[in-house]
Amino acid sequence: MRNVWIIMQREIRAYFSSMIAYGVTAFFLVTCGIFFYLTLLISANYRQPASLQPVFHNTVVTLLLIAPAITMRLISEERRSGSIELLMTSPVTETQVVLGKYLGSLVLYAAMLGLTLQYPIILSRLGVSDRGPMISGYLGMFLIGATLLAVGLVASVLTKNQILAAIGGFTATLILFIIGWASNMGSTSTLSEVLRYLSIQDHFEQFTKGLISSRDVIFFLSMIGFCLFLSVRSLTAVKSR
Amino acid sequence: MSSRIHHTEVSQRGRLGIALGWVSLALLLVGLLIYAGNSIVDRWTWAILGVGVALGIAYLALRKDAVVALIVHPSTGARANNTAFVIGVLGVLALCNYISYRHYRQTDLTKNQMYTLSPQTKEVVKGLKDDITITAFYPKSGQAAADGDRARDLLRQYRDISPKIKYDVIDPLRDKAKAEQKIQQSGYRLTSYPIMWVECGTKKEDVYQPSEQDLTSALMKVTRTTKKKIYFLYGHGEHDIDDAQQQDGLGLLKTLLTDRLNYDVSKLILRTVGDVPSDATLVVAAGPADGLPAEDQKKLNAYLEKGGKLLLLIDPRTPAPEELLKPWGVEVGNDVVVDPRIKNDCVAVVQGFEPHVITKNLQVAYFRFARSVTAATSAPSGVVTAPLAKTPAFSWAQTRLAGPYQKKPGDKDGPISLAVAVSKEINGAGPDSKEPKKSMRMVVIGDSDFATNGELPADDSHGRYFLLNSINWLTEEDALVNIPPKDPDSGDQISLLDNQARWIFIITILVIPLGVLLSGVALWWRRR
Numbered sequence: 001m002r003n004v005w006i007i008m009q010r011e012i013r014a015y016f017s018s019m020i021a022y023g024v025t026a027f028f029l030v031t032c033g034i035f036f037y038l039t040l041l042i043s044a045n046y047r048q049p050a051s052l053q054p055v056f057h058n059t060v061v062t063l064l065l066i067a068p069a070i071t072m073r074l075i076s077e078e079r080r081s082g083s084i085e086l087l088m089t090s091p092v093t094e095t096q097v098v099l100g101k102y103l104g105s106l107v108l109y110a111a112m113l114g115l116t117l118q119y120p121i122i123l124s125r126l127g128v129s130d131r132g133p134m135i136s137g138y139l140g141m142f143l144i145g146a147t148l149l150a151v152g153l154v155a156s157v158l159t160k161n162q163i164l165a166a167i168g169g170f171t172a173t174l175i176l177f178i179i180g181w182a183s184n185m186g187s188t189s190t191l192s193e194v195l196r197y198l199s200i201q202d203h204f205e206q207f208t209k210g211l212i213s214s215r216d217v218i219f220f221l222s223m224i225g226f227c228l229f230l231s232v233r234s235l236t237a238v239k240s241r
Numbered sequence: 242m243s244s245r246i247h248h249t250e251v252s253q254r255g256r257l258g259i260a261l262g263w264v265s266l267a268l269l270l271v272g273l274l275i276y277a278g279n280s281i282v283d284r285w286t287w288a289i290l291g292v293g294v295a296l297g298i299a300y301l302a303l304r305k306d307a308v309v310a311l312i313v314h315p316s317t318g319a320r321a322n323n324t325a326f327v328i329g330v331l332g333v334l335a336l337c338n339y340i341s342y343r344h345y346r347q348t349d350l351t352k353n354q355m356y357t358l359s360p361q362t363k364e365v366v367k368g369l370k371d372d373i374t375i376t377a378f379y380p381k382s383g384q385a386a387a388d389g390d391r392a393r394d395l396l397r398q399y400r401d402i403s404p405k406i407k408y409d410v411i412d413p414l415r416d417k418a419k420a421e422q423k424i425q426q427s428g429y430r431l432t433s434y435p436i437m438w439v440e441c442g443t444k445k446e447d448v449y450q451p452s453e454q455d456l457t458s459a460l461m462k463v464t465r466t467t468k469k470k471i472y473f474l475y476g477h478g479e480h481d482i483d484d485a486q487q488q489d490g491l492g493l494l495k496t497l498l499t500d501r502l503n504y505d506v507s508k509l510i511l512r513t514v515g516d517v518p519s520d521a522t523l524v525v526a527a528g529p530a531d532g533l534p535a536e537d538q539k540k541l542n543a544y545l546e547k548g549g550k551l552l553l554l555i556d557p558r559t560p561a562p563e564e565l566l567k568p569w570g571v572e573v574g575n576d577v578v579v580d581p582r583i584k585n586d587c588v589a590v591v592q593g594f595e596p597h598v599i600t601k602n603l604q605v606a607y608f609r610f611a612r613s614v615t616a617a618t619s620a621p622s623g624v625v626t627a628p629l630a631k632t633p634a635f636s637w638a639q640t641r642l643a644g645p646y647q648k649k650p651g652d653k654d655g656p657i658s659l660a661v662a663v664s665k666e667i668n669g670a671g672p673d674s675k676e677p678k679k680s681m682r683m684v685v686i687g688d689s690d691f692a693t694n695g696e697l698p699a700d701d702s703h704g705r706y707f708l709l710n711s712i713n714w715l716t717e718e719d720a721l722v723n724i725p726p727k728d729p730d731s732g733d734q735i736s737l738l739d740n741q742a743r744w745i746f747i748i749t750i751l752v753i754p755l756g757v758l759l760s761g762v763a764l765w766w767r768r769r
Contacts, residue, residue, distance in 0.1 A: 017768070022761025026754040033749035040745060044737035115753060122745060128733040132350025193381055197342065210351035218341040222334045229330055233323060 003096040004103065011074070011104025024069050025112050031062050036119045040126075050128050052119060053208045056137045059116075060204060063148050064177065068169030070108060071152030072162045074101045075235065079160040084238070094235040098228055102153055109145045113138070133210035140207025143220040144200060148173050150227035157234040176200045258303030261296045268293030347394075353602060358398050362457045366402045371441050371464060375399075375408040376423055377451075378434040381415060385435045392437060392451035399456070439463055455501065462503040469522040469716050471498060472509035477537070478530030480693055482506060488695030491527055497709065504716070511537040517544035522716050525552045528689030532560035541565055548667045548679030550715040554689035557612040557642050569663045570620035571685050574613035576638040578657045578687070579646045587646045589659055589688075591630040597662060599684075599710045600629055605734065606704035608659060609696065611688035613638045615658045629660040629684070630707070660686040662714070684711045 015021040035058040043050035078084040087097060120134045148169075155168035179198050196202060200223075203216040251259070272290035276282055282290075301308060311317060349357045358366075375396060379389030389410065396408040413420045413434050424431050429438065429445065437448040437456070441463035448455045473482045473491070485492025498504040509517070509524065517524055517540055524544065526533065533541070542565060545551060555561070561573045578589035589611045594600035616626035636655035637648050663683040690696050691704050737745075 017764065019761045019765055022757055022764075026758040026761075029754040029757060030750055033754065036749055037742075037746050040735070040737060041742065044735055044742075047734055050733060050735045115757070118749060118753065122749075123735075126735040126737070126741075128735065130352040130733060132352060136350050196382070196386065197338070209356070211347055211349060211356055213345055213347040215338070215341040215345040219338060222338055226331065226334055230327065233327060237323070 003092045004100045007092070007097060007100025008103040008107070011101050012107050015104065015108045020069075021108055024066060025108075025115070028062060028066055028112050029115055032059050032116050032119075035059060036122075040122075050123060050126065051130070052123065052134050052137055055119060056141060056204075056208045059141065060144060060201070061177075063145055064170060064173050066112075067109075067145065067148035067173060068152045068155070068166040070105050071149055071156050071169055072166040073156070074105060074153055075156040075231075076159050076162050076165040079238065080162070094232050094239065098153070098157075098231045098235060102150065102228060102231075105149050105153070106146055109149060110142070113141060113145065130210075133208065136207045136210050136212050139212065140204050140216075143207075143217070144204050147200065147220050147223045147227070148176075150224045150231075151176065154227050154230050154234065157231045157238070254303055255307070258300050261303065262300035265293050265296035265300055268296065356394075358402070358453060362399075362453055363402055365457055365460060366399055366406065369403050369405040369460070369464065371405065373406045373460060373463070374440045375406065375437055375456075376427075376440075377408065377410045377437040378413045378420065378431060379410060380435070381412045388435055388451050392435075395451055395453065395456060458501050458503070465503065468503055468505040469718075470505045470507065470518075470520050471523045471525060471712070471716070472507055472518065472521050474511060474524065474526045474529065474537075475508040476510045476512060477526070477533055478528070480527045480689060482508060482527075485694065488693060489690070490694045491692060493694045493697050494692055494708070498712070502709070502713070502718075504712075511540055514540075516540055517549060521549065523550045523552060523712065525554075525712075527552075527554045527692060528556050528559070530556065530559055533562045533565060535564055538562050538565040542568060545569070545681045545683065546667065548681055550681065550717075551683045552711060552715055553683065553685045554692060555612070555614075555685065555687060556689050557610060557687075566685065567617075568621060569665070569681075569683060570617040570624050570626050571661055571663060571683075572615050572617050573685065573687060574615070574638060574653075576613055576640050576653070577642050577646075578608075578611050578613055578632055578636060578638050578655075578659060579648075580632060580636045581648070585646075587644065589632050589636065589657070591659060592633055594630050594707070595628045597627050597629055599662060599714045600707065603703045603707055603710075606630070606691070606707055608686075608688040608691050608704075610690060611659050611686075613653075613657045613659065614661055614685050614687040616661050624663060624665045627662045628658045629662055629711075630686075631656040631658050659688065660684065660711075662711075682715050682717075684715060686711070 032055065035055045036052075039052075039054045040050065042048060075084070078087060117138075120131070120138075123134070124131070151172045152165075152169035155172060156162075156165040158168065159165050176198070177200060179195050179200075197219075203219050206213055206216050268289050272286055272293060275286045275289070279286070347356070349355065377389070377392045377396065379385055379392055381389060389412075393410050396406075396410070400406045400408060409423070411420050411423060413431065420431065427438070427440070427445075435449075435451075437451070437459075439446045439448060439456070439459040444463040446459035446462050448459045473479065473495075475481070480489055480491045481487075482491040482495045484490025485496070495506050498506050504522075509521075511517070512534075521544070524541065526541075541549075541551060553562075553565075555573055557575075557577045561575065566573065577587050579587055580590040582590065587610050589608045591606045591608070592604070594603045594606075616628065620626050632655050634655045636657055638653040638655075638657045639646070639649070640652075641649075661684070663681075663685070665681050667679040667681055692708055697705055697708070
């Protein structure tokens with residue numbers, strides 16, 4: 001675990017000493033802020049209940065871009081520069097490398113998400129008292145972000161080129177988003193039920209409503225676990241070459 | 242399909258084989274895509290797949306040596322092991338997810354326990370004495386799939402409370418045989434879906450929305466032996482319950498009472514009868530614009546004194562029925578109530594109802610052109626009067642019924658009461674009497690328009706629930722009162738002043754993101 005901790009700290013330092021993390025975070029906050037501001041205006045002007053649900057739904061779409069941007073350099077940069085050989089010859093396992101790098105990206109994402117806690121504070125000051133959906137919504141945001149970061153990490157392991165890693169990560173996350181639509185196209189087969197279960201948005205929807213269900217949590221944890229497992233296997237294959 | 246393994250020059254034959262291999266892959270992919278799009282395999286799809294397979298066989302024949310070399314190569318074994326391991330892990334995860342999909346626990350964090358059954362529903366379901374069979378027809382894909390999931394969740398919760406409930410969810414598209422078997426067994430026709438059939442013995446109720454309130458209402462309807470009777474007064478200028486077309490009719494309300502709440506609803510012309518009929522569970526006077534004659538008020542009082550129930554919806558300009566209301570400690574003002582937030586109109590806004598069993602969980606309702614209804618300062622003996630709905634402090638009541646609706650000196654300041662509930666125990670034969678105790682109940686609301694076809698709001702409105710809850714309380718259907726409106730769109734409303742909106746914009750979109758960016762710039766500058 002010590003190696004994981006050291007690698008994680010190294011990644012966090014790398015993120016916060018580069019302009020990219022600040023730029024991505026600022027972009028994330030601006031887009032979330034716009035969604036939040038518009039949500040408040042619509043709620044106030046059209047006498048609709050105010051909640052963070054529309055903000056969560058819209059913010060998740062920005063993660064399509066944000067997650068690959070965070071993860072694209074994780075492994076691919078090291079492969080390109082050759083420092084991956086140095087890392088692999090040191091007494092760390094592939095699992096420790098993957099976990100450490102993943103946790104580093106997760107800390108950055110958590111910090112970005114933390115900066116959006118201003119929204120529930122503002123809502124509470126405006127008189128919104130139903131905090132349950134806010135809490136479950138943030139849990140859902142954390143889990144879905146963690147899942148997309150894990151998917152992006154797999155893409156980063158598979159290529160030396162950061163751009164390809166970003167494109168691959170973006171494509172994979174996009175497929176996960178739209179997979180649920182395929183199940184609604186009138187097909188009634190078992191395949192469409194499976195596709196519907198794989199729809200990341202369907203699982204996320206429950207959190208935004210105020211529900212924390214064990215099957216949604218297990219889904220996200222399974223996705224994260226499988227992606228990290230794939231990353232470890234891929235990195236092992238890279239090492240053996 | 243490449244020559245990577247041997248790194249040798251490929252012959253012309255080999256190159257042809259490679260080309261055929263790629264074409265074979267492309268054709269197989271196209272064939273699968275066509276099948277995925279059409280869901281059937283027609284002869285053209287078969288032809289494409291057949292040609293793809295044939296070309297694949299041709300590839301294998303032309304590149305036999307390369308393929309064999311690939312298979313026996315040491316790294317192929319390792320790759321195969323790796324692949325098998327990955328598939329194994331995927332299989333385990335899929336199994337875990339399948340089990341968690343079938344058996345799961347859920348926590349509802351919403352303020353109104355939106356996705357948890359109410360105590361009232363639990364009481365109704367626990368009290369079931371007869372077996373109930375519920376058949377839900379919901380497709381598992383398409384637009385109704387989400388409703389189907391909701392129906393399954395609901396039915397599972399009901400079944401968990403009482404073993405008397407048995408249910409089945411059938412996909413009428415996928416499980417045609419099962420759907421037809423059920424239809425034949427039941428003898429009913431499936432005219433449309435999605436739908437739930439709630440059956441008890443020979444009685445059946447249809448439920449179209451997978452909501453707790455509709456399902457519990459259906460359970461009560463199929464298990465109840467008699468229907469309660471509601472009489473709507475007619476002949477004094479009231480809204481017509483048989484009118485479902487005009488804006489000021491009450492046809493929609495009648496439909497709700499008969500179809501959803503299983504009441505028997507009729508008109509009553511008091512002048513033609515000596516007394517209020519003995520089978521009346523409730524009498525409703527919905528906007529008697531001409532006022533109630535003294536004789537009719539006496540009949541209503543006599544009915545109330547015997548433990549009757551009355552709902553009086555009385556608009557401004559209607560002469561106040563003093564003889565009817567005074568014995569029960571209720572006063573109606575000769576005024577209209579105005580909320581300054583609604584410009585150029587006379588609308589009273591109730592924002593937070595008074596605590597009462599009728600108004601629990603209700604939040605906001607609008608009453609256009611309403612008058613004040615208050616409890617008298619000294620209530621008659623034994624009468625319990627409770628306010629139900631009051632407007633905010635910045636509202637007022639004015640006697641200028643025709644407007645303008647602007648506050649002037651002399652107007653009564655808010656909060657203004659718009660509705661009261663009255664009850665009184667009616668003395669029976671004595672404490673040892675075996676007759677059940679009776680109580681009179683009355684609800685008086687200073688508006689009738691909110692109950693009409695034009696203004697009775699949509700399914701999810703709290704004004705509608707206020708009306709229906711009042712009726713259920715009056716008819717002593719306490720189990721139906723306060724099945725909270727489980728409306729996903731209900732919630733806290735906000736009002737935003739201009740400067741508040743500006744500050745929120747500045748902080749959330751400018752200050753904080755810019756602060757983050759400047760932190761990055763500062764760090765970069767320092768590292769230079």
